[in-house]
Amino acid sequence: MSFNNRILAAFALVISCTLSTSPHVWSQDEIPPQFQKPATISNLSPDELLLSKPETPAQLLQAVIQLTGLGHAASAKPYLDQLLKANPDQETLLKLRDEHGPAAFLSLANNKALQPESVTLLNQMEAAFRAFATDPARINGLINDLSGTPTDRNISIIQLKSAGSIVAPPILKQLSQSEDPTRNDELAFALSQLGKPVVEPLIAALRAPENRIRKIAAEVLGDIADPSAALYLWNPAFSESQEQSVQIAARQALSKILGKDPRNVYELNRHKAQQVLKNAALQFYKNHVDAAEKQKIWVWDSTQQTVVQKELASQEVGLIEGLRLAKEALEMSPDKQDVQTLYLSMVLALEAYQVGWNHPLPEGPGTAFNLALLSGPKAVSQVLALAMKQGHTPSALAALKALGQIGSRNLLYEKLDQHSSVIAALNYPDRRVQFAAATTIMQLDPANTFPGATRVIAILTRALGGAGKQSAIVVDSSIPRGQTMAGLFNELGYETEYTQTGMAGFKDATQRMDVEFIALEHNIMRWGLSQTIANLRADSRTANIPIIIYGPLRLKNKIEYVTRHYPLVQYVVESENTEDIATQVKPFLNSLKTPELTGELRSEYRAAALYWLSHIASSQRGKIYDLTPAEKPLLQLVSDRSLASNALITLGGIPTRTAQADLVTIVTNKTMDNDIKEIAALQLAFHIQKFGLLVDSKEVASIREAYQAATEPRLNTALASVMGTLMPDNKVVGERLQEFKPATPLP
Structure with a gap:
């Protein structure tokens, strides 16, 4: 019995039971109908x-x-x-x-x-x-049916629609291989009927090497008229590298999608195309996100003569799309500097992503790094400025490395905003970039002082021992509240300086150049909040310092709206509880950081920092750089034989009594290896020559004892040079001359 028949039977049973009793006469034991429980489907x-x-x-x-x-x-x-x-x-x-x-x-x-x-x-x-x-045999059969009767064709298109975008590759492949105009019209018509699912494959087909395929792809996209295709039709429509038939098809497609008159040169033209492509590429560059999510992308495969779909990381897909659009914009205006900067930035960004963090860019013919070298220091400096503005760390690192090889010291005095992009990089919120900027400046070898010289030493010194100190500035018109906030940040590990006005906070930030972030109370004075933020972002020395605004919860949405156009700005709800502030501040600051340095890279940084510090100590650059902050970290590295030489050379260039005393301590250490003590003795002699005798008589006596105990010839000679710098008087000289016994006895 069918389901419907069973339902009818159930209803019949209910009706039969209902009608079997007269509506007016019941026996004494019968229940009146209104109280009787009927037999329904729910009882079954x-x-x-x-x-x-x-x-x-x-x-x-x-x-x-x-x-x-x-x-x-x-x-x-x-x-x-x-x-x-x-x-x-x-x-x-x-x-x-x-x-x-x-x-x-x-x-x-x-x-x-x-x-x-x-x-x-x-x-x-x-x-x-x-x-x-998606069965290939089924799809190919449906594609073949497109050449059948109108009914067969309509049925085929309906069924192809159900398969989605997967039908585009075989259709495009047949279009690539077919020279039959009638057949090609059938295939193109079918694509136009498939709608949105085939838009992305057709966009990829716009980059096919064959003009005929690009023309068909443009025409079909115009028929489908999906707005997402407009961006990718600008280059085919106006690039001089495109065949005229492709240009005409692309312009007509654009006019259909955008609702424009293709004959109106003011609405659709080459200049407009260049602007649209540049802005879109820049948007991809801005929206880089370091995420592991996968994303599908359609590309043209010349081997298979059709489009294929690949699955890549979302970040890589964004960089690929941005690079393609930047290249298309460059075709429109190859001599425009801003487009050149954007294209070179995208090339470096993509190659940096592909090699991964903690790995240098590949070098040699055809590499992005060599392209940067060939582009010259002016172009690369612009790349660095753009990378820092958009927070694109890999591009900034590549640009700094290139500038170290092709730049000149004049880069330190150029004014992009108010100071050089290289100097601005010293304060970029990523320690890789900071270190790269410091070593780049050392390679440029400035002859005169410059803003940020102290920051260079701070960065190199931090690389010697790892984390180093973290500093911050608090700006608050209320002294008690400002001091409280400074105390909270101190508890979070930041050496925090408090100032009362926006102008003072700005001045401190530009002079110190070692600030991890600036905290502004929402109602600061002289300057106000908006003016202070604008000035901090306008000066390249502070443009990349994160800004934290604190205030009551009720103002959060308002201030976030007002500051939405400024990068690296975060609003936190004020509190006197360290944990509350940490919960709000740390995620923001951590989001600006790149992956931790590997142990191998830290070792490379330490060795490079020591090399440059020793270079300063042994050259005439001590007038530009103050090496004093490096003294304590240096002493801790002397026991490492691979680092000892440069560490001791640097100590020898620090003009302090404590540095000289450190050298004496090493020279007189009985457990230290002789070769290390030899280098220390030579540097001690140099230090006394250059800065005079700064240690006391007790330490001089310990040097004399070390000299007398030294039996190894090279160490003994090195210590003798120290003894000679102590300016012995005539009596001491006479005693030493009399004590001397020639190695070869006199006959």
Whole structure:
């Protein structure tokens, strides 16, 4: 008995029971009709409703649908379990889909009483249908049907639509291989009927090497008229490298999508194309996100003569798209500096991403780094400025390395805003960039002092010992509140300076150049909040220092709206609790950091920092750089034989009594290796020569004892040079001359 017949039978039973009793006469034991419980479908058990026990997958699904429709979802679930355990194959699932339609599966999946089994069934059905819809043999058969009767063609297009974007590659491949105009028209018409799913593959086809394919792709995109395709039609429409037929097709497509008149040169023109492409590429450069999510992208594969889909990291996809658009913009205006800067930035960014953090860019012919070298210091300096403005650390690192090889000391005195981009990089909120800027400046070898010289030493010194100190500035008109906030930041590990006005905070930030962040109270004076932020962002020395604004919760949305155009700005709700402030501040500051340096890279930084510090100590650059802050970290590195030489040379260039005393300590250390003590002795002699004797008589006596105890010839000679710098008087000289015994006895 069918389901409908069983329902009718149930209704008949109810009606029969109702009519069997007269409406006016009852026996004494009978219950009046208004109190009588009728026999309804809800009184029937699941077995009574089904009449027969389901066994096949089709019967089981029919039972689940019937019972769920009658409100017996709980009774239907065992049959759903049984269906899943039967593990129906794809063919069976497709037959069930044809019989009941996809809506039935979706309805079951949305019923919470049947979950999660109903969701599993929906997923299995969808997987089976995808496999069926995307079967290459089936798709090729449908494409062949496009040449059939109008009915065959219409049926084919309807079924191709159900397969989605996967049908685009075989159609485009046939277009690449076919020289039959009629056949090509059929294929192009089919693509135009498939709509949005084939837009992205067609955009990829705009970059096919063959003009005919690009022309067809442009025409079809115009027919589909999806707004997302407009961006990618500007270059084919106006680039001189495109064939005229492609240009015409692309311009007509653009006019359809944008609703413009292609004959109006003021609406669609080459200049407009260049602007649109440049802005879009810049947006991709700005929106770089270091995330692991995967994203699909369509590209043209010349080997297969069609488009193919690849799955790449979202960040890489953004860089690829941005680079393509930047290149297309460059084709429009190859001599425009801002477009050149953007293209070179995108090239460096993509190559830096591909090699990964903690790895240098590849060098040699055809590499992005060599392209930067060939572009000259002016172009690369602009790349550095753009990279820092947009927070693109890999590009900034590559630009700094290139500038170290091709730049001149004049770069330190150029004025992009108010100071050089290289000097601004010393304060960029990433320690890789800071170190690269410091070593670049050392390579440029400035002959005169410059803003940030003290920052160079601070960065190199920090590389000697690891973390180094972190500094911050608090600006608050209220002294008690400002001091409280400074205390909170001190507890978080920042050496915090407090000032009362925006102008004073700005001045301190530009002079110190070792500030990790600036905290501004929302109601500061002289300057106000907006003026202070604007000035901090306008000066290259402070443009990349993170800004934290603190105030009451009620002002959060308002101030965030006002400051939305400024980079590296965060609003936090003021509190006197260190934990509350840490919860708000640390995620913001941590988001600006790049992956931690590897141990190997830290060692490289330490060795490089020591090299440059020793270079300063042994040259005439002591007038520019103050090496005093490096003294304590240097002493800790002397025991490392690979670092000892440069550490001791640097100590020898620090004009302090404590540095001289450190050298004496090493020279007189009985457990220190002789070769290290030899270098220390030579540097001690140099230090006394250059800065005079700064240690006391007790330390001089210890030097004399070390000299007398030294039996190794090279060490003894080095210590003798120290003894000679102590300016012995005539009596001491006479005694030493008399004590001397020639190596070869006199005859």
